[in-house]
Amino acid sequence: MLVMGEVHTGLLQNSGEVAASTCRRLLGLLAGQTVRVSRRPIVHAVSPDRLTGVDCRLPSASQSRVRGVGTVLTRCSITGGRVVQGSSYVRIVRAAVDRRLPWSHYLARPGVMEVLGKAKPRDLSDGFTDDLPGDRLSGASAGRTRPDPARPDPARGDRGPGWSGSAPLDLGAISGRFVDLVQSSPLLDRRAPFKIPRTRLRWVAESASESGAPAIRFTLHNDQLRTLRLVHDGEFTPAVAELCEDLALHDWLLTTLLVIVERALTGGAPGPEAVAKLTPAVDHLLHLWMPAARVDETLTPLWESLERYPGFTRQWQSLVDRIRDQISVNMLTLLIRKGGW
Amino acid sequence: MTPMNAMFGEVTAERRIAAAPLSHVSIELGHLYMEDFEAGPDRLRRMFRRVAPWAGAVRSTWEEQVPGRRARVSTCFLIDDYFSRFSSPAELVPMVLEAAAESDLTIDYLARESACAEPAGLVEDRLVDDPPPGANGSRPPVKETGWLCNGMRSSQAGAVQAMGRAQRWAPPAQNAKRGHSIFVDVELWDETGPHRTWSCPFLAAVWQLLRLGLLRDGGRLPLRPELRPQAWPTDWDALSPIVQLGDHAPPFAAYTTMSVLSPRFLPVELAVRTILSQVAVDAEVLEQVAGRSEGEGIRLEEELVDRISYVFI
Structure with a gap:
């Protein structure tokens, strides 16, 4: 099904x-x-x-x-x-x-x-x-004061919720x-x-x-x-699950890199502090981007269609470029200061 | 340019599963507790006399199904050296073999019960608990450490819940009941200090899995039969776990098993079936065995417990 x-x-x-x-x-x-x-x-x-x-x-x-x-x-x-x-x-x-x-x-x-x-x-x-899950969480937190007849009640001798409850x-x-x-x-x-x-x-x-x-x-x-x-x-076939795992992995990488860039570059002028915040991304994440590396050949068209729109790799590449630019600019600034230019 | 198909493989990324040689059926020629051996050879002879006609019936059924003397029927006998140690292989084994021969029975393989304790951990890890209705994955299965059941345990009368009201007794319930429950709760092991003692039903479940050739350890067979020694040792530990007695015996493991047992083992076997109903065998091993049997035109039962049969006599 x-x-x-x-x-x-x-x-x-x-x-x-x-x-x-x-x-x-x-x-x-x-x-x-x-x-x-x-x-x-x-x-x-x-x-x-x-x-x-x-x-x-x-x-x-x-x-x-x-x-x-x-x-x-x-x-x-x-x-x-x-x-x-x-x-x-x-x-x-x-x-x-x-x-x-x-x-x-x-x-x-x-x-x-x-x-x-x-x-x-x-x-x-x-x-x-x-x-x-977000929706369900908010429902559960509403708190229940009256006993729900559908809920199991050990005092009634009920054994667990049963499948329907x-x-x-x-x-x-x-x-x-x-x-x-x-x-x-x-x-x-x-x-x-x-x-x-x-x-x-x-x-x-x-x-x-x-x-x-x-x-x-x-x-x-x-x-x-x-x-x-x-x-x-x-x-x-399990290859479909592997495709989903690969997409989840790359979505996480992209989400994480976005968060790191945002934390480093929002507010305040870019400088050594921002670069320090960007370093973990360079050390731990940038080399991990390998879209569809293990995806079955018959399923790659599905990945490719997501690459056309919204274009995961395009966004990743632009973020990577931004990080590298920041680091280069910062390095240049440091050199200029040091050299007394 | 012509299209090119590239192939790339990595050995450590692929799993290799050893294949066990397989008979059509493995017949267990009775079982005894140590105290039965203590009672002397007469009890052994009586047991084999009772077992012999039933073993013959199983053999001829398979010979009919697989004509032309191609039926592979192996026989085995398990000696309990795990729960109590009695005598020595040098004394006991010849007595068993002689008593069997008197009833025209040939034992192909002799196994020690402690051999089943070695791969017991492999089986314990493969237990997938029978979920009670309502189990949706949000919580890990409720476990009583060292126990396994086929339903929901009874709640204790008088136990007070955190919110104050006393709980009424509720009966246990079998998950897959037909009308009424037959609730079974099996002790798998107990521990004194660091030492764990596996229960008899758990070892018997391992024994069935070994006979069905369904266990693997890192893709390899956890135990392989070894040929009989020149002389029977005086210490049980010196005897290999599964001894092959005849040079040309059909394979130890088989597509199906049949055990001819005294009815006093019925509760143990009910427990064994409760355990085996909750063992998830490696899917690749199952496929391997199914593929081989189909190659011989034999259709195996899908469910593990349906490949196991008994005569209680």
Whole structure:
């Protein structure tokens, strides 16, 4: 039917770049499973896949109560020894029977959630990309004074919310937990060169055979949240998730560089102070820009269309040029002063 | 200019998965506790006499399915040297082999239960908890350390919540119940100081996974059978974990397993199935095994627990 995913991207909590051998240890999340490391064109390490069992409502734009049961697939990666990502996704398919089956049935289908009952793919994908965590947070903080009959009440002997009373599937929490797991490793010194929030990218992928021609839509919602809807040729493969991870990585790099430039150059005259604020970008980020380096050939047209509009690389390049210009100008000023010209 | 296709590969970025040689079925010829061995060879003989006709039936079923003497049926016997140590291989092994031979049974592989403790950590990491209805991923699964169940545990009567009201007792519930629950809660291990003791059902679950050839450690097989020694050692630790008795025995691991057991092991096997229902085997290993069986025209059950069968006698 469709695939939903959420990628969290952040700066690895370490003062310097982490070696490939350390990445292996950081990402060894499953005994007996090797961490895959590729070194070209940039060091990229990926953890083995982990599964999380879920039995809950699926997001739905029409607020329909749609039950899904299955496993969410999550993996973590570290790029350039510097950027950590937690990526979860789940393929939504129709169940053959309308009741929950023994758990072994779902474990034979890793990364698949079966929908019990009726559901429209469009309703689910709209629900997932429209019901954004920011909105939900504000709703929860409103505070509840009267007991909600739909909520479980231990005094009534209720056992958990049941699937229909539960909050919808929360892929972000799963991705976030895995990023936390890597970030809390004693192998990291927790002295990151700058502070920057994580970004979250929610994505929905549908096959062109069901939803028309290949297309991609990338939306920025706020400083941290992005959504991506894409229609791809052929069947879903993990390469689609890799494309989303690559986009999330580059969106994070661009967002971070923008923040650093903004912090350095807004207000006050540019000078040595501004340059000092720009240095971490030069030291830790500039070499990481490698768009579509690991993206499957069949999916590169989707990346390329985003390069035409809005043009990620164009914006990145202009920021890089600005940083380099600032540094050169500052250096020149220093030389002039020193030389007494 | 002609278009050119460039290929680039990196060995460390690709995973290599060793293939296990596979029989069609692995038959376990009974199981005994140490106290049964202590009771002497008679009890062993009685057990093998009971097991023999059922083992024969499994063999002939496979011979019918795979005609032309091509059915690969291997037999195995597991000796418990983990929970208690009794006698020595030099004394016990010949006694077991003789008793089996009296019922015309050939044991192809002899394994030590402590061998299952080595790869137990691999299996523990692969447990994916059966989620109760309402589990949406927002919180990590509720765990009782060292335990695994198939539903929601009962809440304790009288426990007081943070907000003051006393909690009423609520029964446990099976997640995939059909009408009524059969709730199973299995102890996986316990610890005294730094030493962890795996439970019998957990080791039996590892034993099933080894027999199904589904475990890998860094892509390699965690245990491979070794040929029988010249003489049986006097210490269990000196015996290899899985001993191959005949030079030409069919492979130890198999597409399916069959265990002929006394009904007193029924609770243990229920626990084993509860555990195995929550083990996520490496998808690539599963594909490898499925591909091989299909190549032979055999369609394997998708679910792990459906590849395991028993005769309780």
